[in-house]
Amino acid sequence: MRLKNIKHNNPVKTPFRRKIQPYIYLSPVMILMSLLLFLPIILVIGYSFYDNVLVTPESNWVGLENYKYVLSDKVFLTSIKNTVVFVVFNVVFHLLIGMTLALMVNVKCFGRKIKAGFRVIYMLPWMFNATVIAILWKLLLNPNGVVNYLLMNFNLVSGPVEWLSERSIVFWVLTFINIWAGYPFYMISILAGLQGISSDLYEAGQIDGASAVQRFFYITLPQLKPILISIAMLDFIWTTQNFSLIWLLTAGGPSHATEMMSTYVYKTAFTSYQYSRASAAAVIILLACVVLAIFYVKNQTKED
Amino acid sequence: MMKKVAAILLSASLVMGLIVGCGANGDTSDSGDKGSDGEVEIEFQQWFDNEMEEGYLQSVCDSFYEETGIKVKLLSNPYADTKAQLQASSVAGTMADVVALDGSWIYDYATQGMLADLNALFEDIGFDTADITSQTSINGTVYAQPLVNFPCLMAVNQDLLEAAGVTELPETWSEFMDACQKVTNPDENVYGFAMNMSTDNATCMEYFAAFAWNSGCSIIGEDGRPFLAGNDMWIQTTEFFKSLFDNGVTIPGMYTMTDADKVQEFVNGRVAFMPDSVAHLTNIQEQAPDMNITYINMPHADDYDGPSYMRANNWACGIAENSEHKEEAAQFIAYLLGADVNADLSVHAGGFPVNATSEPEYTDDSEAFQAICDIYATTEGKAEFYSFPTAEALMRVLDEDLVMYIDGDYASADEMMEHVQQEFDAAYGE
Numbered sequence: 001m002r003l004k005n006i007k008h009n010n011p012v013k014t015p016f017r018r019k020i021q022p023y024i025y026l027s028p029v030m031i032l033m034s035l036l037l038f039l040p041i042i043l044v045i046g047y048s049f050y051d052n053v054l055v056t057p058e059s060n061w062v063g064l065e066n067y068k069y070v071l072s073d074k075v076f077l078t079s080i081k082n083t084v085v086f087v088v089f090n091v092v093f094h095l096l097i098g099m100t101l102a103l104m105v106n107v108k109c110f111g112r113k114i115k116a117g118f119r120v121i122y123m124l125p126w127m128f129n130a131t132v133i134a135i136l137w138k139l140l141l142n143p144n145g146v147v148n149y150l151l152m153n154f155n156l157v158s159g160p161v162e163w164l165s166e167r168s169i170v171f172w173v174l175t176f177i178n179i180w181a182g183y184p185f186y187m188i189s190i191l192a193g194l195q196g197i198s199s200d201l202y203e204a205g206q207i208d209g210a211s212a213v214q215r216f217f218y219i220t221l222p223q224l225k226p227i228l229i230s231i232a233m234l235d236f237i238w239t240t241q242n243f244s245l246i247w248l249l250t251a252g253g254p255s256h257a258t259e260m261m262s263t264y265v266y267k268t269a270f271t272s273y274q275y276s277r278a279s280a281a282a283v284i285i286l287l288a289c290v291v292l293a294i295f296y297v298k299n300q301t302k303e304d
Numbered sequence: 305m306m307k308k309v310a311a312i313l314l315s316a317s318l319v320m321g322l323i324v325g326c327g328a329n330g331d332t333s334d335s336g337d338k339g340s341d342g343e344v345e346i347e348f349q350q351w352f353d354n355e356m357e358e359g360y361l362q363s364v365c366d367s368f369y370e371e372t373g374i375k376v377k378l379l380s381n382p383y384a385d386t387k388a389q390l391q392a393s394s395v396a397g398t399m400a401d402v403v404a405l406d407g408s409w410i411y412d413y414a415t416q417g418m419l420a421d422l423n424a425l426f427e428d429i430g431f432d433t434a435d436i437t438s439q440t441s442i443n444g445t446v447y448a449q450p451l452v453n454f455p456c457l458m459a460v461n462q463d464l465l466e467a468a469g470v471t472e473l474p475e476t477w478s479e480f481m482d483a484c485q486k487v488t489n490p491d492e493n494v495y496g497f498a499m500n501m502s503t504d505n506a507t508c509m510e511y512f513a514a515f516a517w518n519s520g521c522s523i524i525g526e527d528g529r530p531f532l533a534g535n536d537m538w539i540q541t542t543e544f545f546k547s548l549f550d551n552g553v554t555i556p557g558m559y560t561m562t563d564a565d566k567v568q569e570f571v572n573g574r575v576a577f578m579p580d581s582v583a584h585l586t587n588i589q590e591q592a593p594d595m596n597i598t599y600i601n602m603p604h605a606d607d608y609d610g611p612s613y614m615r616a617n618n619w620a621c622g623i624a625e626n627s628e629h630k631e632e633a634a635q636f637i638a639y640l641l642g643a644d645v646n647a648d649l650s651v652h653a654g655g656f657p658v659n660a661t662s663e664p665e666y667t668d669d670s671e672a673f674q675a676i677c678d679i680y681a682t683t684e685g686k687a688e689f690y691s692f693p694t695a696e697a698l699m700r701v702l703d704e705d706l707v708m709y710i711d712g713d714y715a716s717a718d719e720m721m722e723h724v725q726q727e728f729d730a731a732y733g734e
Contacts, residue, residue, distance in 0.1 A: 054395045055416040138565070143556035144493055144574065159490065165559035167711065251504035254559035255707040270388055271506075271697040273412055 048279035066280035079264040098186020126184035134248035193227040233296040345375040350404030353380035399624040401633040408695040414447040425634035450618035452655035462596040464576040480603035484553035487576040496553035498575040506700035511579035514615040516541035519605035533725035542717040616685025
């Protein structure tokens with residue numbers, strides 16, 4: 001038997017060529033990533049070590065001075081405290097509301113059309129952008145708005161409440177609005193997770209005599225855990241960076257009552273022209289987000 | 305083989321595209337440029353276009369082109385976006401040739417080297433500024449040229465005053481407080497006074513300062529530095545402002561009220577007095593055609609009988625230091641300052657010309673506009689914050705501390721102003 005002599009079109013690759021080829025293909029993306037992602041981050045980190053940049057003819061190296069200034073600035077410390085409380089409340093309530101609504105629109109006793117209708121209604125806040133949400137809630141919470149009108153008509157308050165101007169309540173009002181704006185993301189993600197849980201598990205649980213509460217805690221929650229961790233971490237990062245809604249509703253005021261790290265950075269950069277201090281504050285936010293991102297990536301890797 | 309070649313070509317083209325795209329020199333496409341036919345095109349970044357009749361500013365640019373052969377490309381953004389875009393473009397070296405300027409930005413942009421010396425350029429092109437009534441200079445150099453003046457006065461809803469039995473328009477603080485108290489009726493949702501205090505645009509503090517300015521107060525000391533702490537009339541103004549809140553004549557929600565919110569409350573007939581730019585008059589008349597409106601100057605201290613002052617505001621513009629067509633840009637500004645063009649521009653903008661020889665033909669014959677004209681003719685404008693570095697940030701500090709003082713966080717206006725003074729001094733690097 002004669003073996004057919006197969007002619008190879010490709011000459012045998014050298015180990016070096018084999019190694020380098022994937023990087024050539026990846027080079028456009030790598031260059032883009034470097035220019036659009038890493039370069040700005042590196043520049044901002046660099047700026048934070050100078051006295052001021054961009055608007056000064058000369059920049060002098062000051063080491064950690066900007067970090068010292070920012071971390072001893074009462075307004076920045078207030079903004080950190082506000083941001084932490086804002087983020088924690090948002091993540092927790094997004095999770096609770098999202099879970100509750102997802103379970104509600106996933107029950108079997110309703111028809112498909114009813115469930116679809118409720119899903120659309122509950123999804124609405126996610127459809128609006130920050131500007132629309134801000135205008136909507138400003139109109140509702142105006143001292144002469146619908147909310148005060150209803151409260152006064154039902155004799156629940158004696159006079160108009162200044163929801164967005166009263167320093168003792170404005171932070172919680174803002175938190176409430178952001179919770180309202182963000183829960184649908186959780187609801188949809190959890191709903192998708194619920195629909196992916198095998199009904200065999202519930203049937204087996206039922207046969208074993210598990211109650212509805214036990215089935216929730218021993219089947220539903222463990223099955224949803226990877227999704228819950230992922231969306232909670234993403235929400236943590238997104239809420240930390242939230243700027244538009246806060247700026248449009250209160251601009252961080254009155255008197256820093258709703259000052260967040262994002263509004264602090266904006267004001268420091270664009271009205272005080274202290275770009276290095278703003279960079280230092282931004283780097284601190286970046287570090288917080290990087291820590292969370294590492295947890296997120298680790299969690300994702302574990303899932304894989 | 306073909307696939308491999310295609311892949312390599314694709315990769316190479318992407319890399320080349322990146323290099324070419326990212327490495328483009330600002331000289332080629334950023335600010336004004338010479339076209340292939342040798343025509344010069346300059347860019348004009350502003351928010352004016354959005355606030356005037358659609359197409360009007362373009363028609364002015366077209367007329368300029370017909371006269372000079374210089375094309376003007378309009379870059380129009382809302383006011384709120386313009387500042388951030390100017391700052392970003394300045395840093396990137398892509399600033400438009402002619403840029404609109406708010407008074408509170410000029411000091412900083414000038415000291416950052418973003419703006420060119422206007423008078424030197426006007427001299428180069430042979431433009432005589434003798435008829436121009438106002439120019440904004442920093443340390444003796446003119447960096448911004450106002451085009452249209454907009455006095456900021458107190459809008460008055462006369463229907464509410466009449467219903468409350470107020471027959472005389474208030475001139476002093478006591479008369480103003482009295483009128484506000486008579487008008488205020490929380491059961492009917494009607495209040496005496498509304499002023500925007502949201503820190504999203506802290507220049508609202510100039511309305512607060514106008515109470516002091518019209519009482520003869522100056523917040524600039526003899527050394528040219530801010531003079532707030534220990535300034536008697538300034539302290540009295542602060543106490544008077546707080547008394548408006550203490551007497552319940554201010555509309556609820558003022559701390560985070562924006563300019564637009566304030567105008568809306570006025571238009572809805574919920575407030576009798578509102579300090580505001582007269583630029584809003586047309587808008588107010590359109591939204592509340594039946595409202596009987598007039599304007600007064602900001603009330604002054606009871607015992608003051610000196611000259612009157614009002615908050616001055618304007619649409620100004622400057623020329624970018626990095627512009628390659630500074631002379632053409634100067635020609636464009638000179639064109640806008642011409643007697644006829646400036647008059648027409650003022651009519652369309654609803655303001656007043658800066659060229660003393662302009663004769664605008666206003667079509668608005670309302671009592672409100674006549675009142676504005678009368679006050680403008682007899683009152684000097686003041687805008688003292690604009691001579692301070694980081695003026696907007698400083699006004700924000702004042703705004704925040706004022707809220708704290710009104711809420712009782714400071715024991716006295718003196719104590720509050722001591723703190724504000726420290727912040728203002730810090731802006732000078734002390």
